[in-house]
Amino acid sequence: MRRYDRPFRWAGRGLIRYTGPLSFPVLHYGYDGWSAPQDLPMQRDDAGWVAAIPTAGRHVVDCVVRSARSQECDNNDGADYRLWIxxxxxxxxxxxxxxxxxxxGFDSLRTAAFSGGMTHALVSWTDNDLVEIVAEATPWLTPLVWVRPGGPDPADVRRRLAAGGAGLKLHPAYDGYPADTPGLDPYLRVAQEAGVPVTVHSAPGPADPDLIRRLAERFPAVRFxxxxxxxxxxxxxxRALRHAAALPNLYLETSWCRSAEAExxxxxxxxxxxxxxxxxxxxGPDHYVRRPPNIEMTENYNTGLLRLAQRLAPDVFRAFISGNARKLFSLPPAYPQRRRRLFRRPSL
Ligand SMILES: [Zn+2]
Structure with a gap:
């Protein structure tokens, strides 16, 4: 299948490849939030259309394409595309x-992910069958298996993990159970056997971090x-931070946290x-680029991540935005290792 791949990607150092629907595309691009925008006609190559641009000293390229022949444009439903350098x-x-x-909706997720320059994502929902079908058709999506006390059957969870599920997803608030309930134990034993992490919605009430901590103490070999x-x-x-500092099997994810909080x-x-x-x-589709901003009404994801890229040590930012998740969930690297080395040299 592979029908829902990203239309923009790096084809080499400073070389952008476009494989979307437009022909004779002219790349309209800017750096780090659309500074110094320029136009560049793309050239045909064996796998699509390419354009070489300088990347030294920059974090991201923001871009859209229009056709030189028809004036049609592909701007990711108005959210633009982003590529991290x-x-x-x-x-x-x-x-x-x-x-x-x-x-x-899936189209919204696709637009959002491409507007943020995400090259991979973990996906979950209560309907595990739907999530599996979507992930099957989308090379940059990896499913998590949604479980709650009493269902689905642990054997079904085992099968889904063997079929490519990267971990479990618990939502004690949505499903209405306390996060430390023994009703979860059969699933946590499956996670432990399979060596996969367990993600847990963390929030006031039944999903409180104090309860999640008890779960993590009961299953010290499972990463949460x-x-x-x-x-x-x-x-x-x-409190969540304190628990994570005390227990090495607790990890923190930063959705809806401002960049200063993530830092x-x-x-x-x-x-x-x-x-x-x-x-x-x-x-919705402008999840990453919302205006007015959607994270505590002060930032959106694209502005917050760019700010972190500019402030953090490169290795710390790389671990935060890519390495930690790839390692924890055993995700494939997006580029061959030898190409990564090319990126570290001074660019064009
Ligand atoms: Zn969620």
Whole structure:
């Protein structure tokens, strides 16, 4: 199948390849939030259309294409495309509830992920069959298996993990059970056997980090990811951080956290157990580029991530946006290792 691949990618150092629907595309691009925009006609190659651009000293290329022949344009439904220079970002927290657009629709997720320059994403929803079908048709999506006490059958979970599921997803608030319930134990034993992580919605009430900590203490060999770190007031985030500092099998994911908060978590917990995630596309196709901004009304994901890229040490940012999730969930690298080395040399 492979029908839903990214239309833009790096084909080599400073070389952008476009494989979308437009022919004779002219690349319209800018750097790090559309500074110094320029136009460049793309050339045909064996796999699509390519253009070589300088990348030295830049973090991202933002771009769209228009056709030189027809004036049609491909601007990712108005959200634009983003390519990270020398990085293969992973969104560790996304959902698909239906085909098509709208909140949590597959088209919305696709637009959102491409607008943020994500090269891979972990996806989950209560309907495991739908998520599996979508991930099967989408090379940059890897499914998590949604479980709750009493269902699905652990044998079914085992089968889904063997078929490519990268971990489990728990949502104690949505499904209405306390996060430390023994009803989860059969699933956690499956996760332990399979050696896969368990992601848990973390928020006030039944999904409180204090309860998630008890679960993590009961299964010290299972790695748990606190989705959102804590979707609530700062005191809960502090508790989540404290628990993660005490238990080496707890990881923090930063959806709906401002970049300053993500930076603080990385500072205090260290660079190895904090992961980027966005909860796309709960805000629809412009989830990453919302205006007015959707993260505490002060930032959107694209501005926050660029700010982190500019402030953090390169290795710390790389671990946060790509390496930690790839390692934890055993995701494939997006580029061959030898090509990664090319990226580290001074660019064109
Ligand atoms: Zn979510």
């Amino acid at each position: 020398g990085l293969d970002p992973v969104d560790a927290h996304t959902h698909v509830r239906a085909p098509g657009g709208g909140t949590l 990811v606190l989705y959102h770190t804590y979707l609530g007031p700062p005191e809960g985030r502090k 603080r978590l990385l500072d205090e917990l260290g660079p190895d157990r904090v992961l980027f995630g966005s909860d796309a596309a709960t805000d």
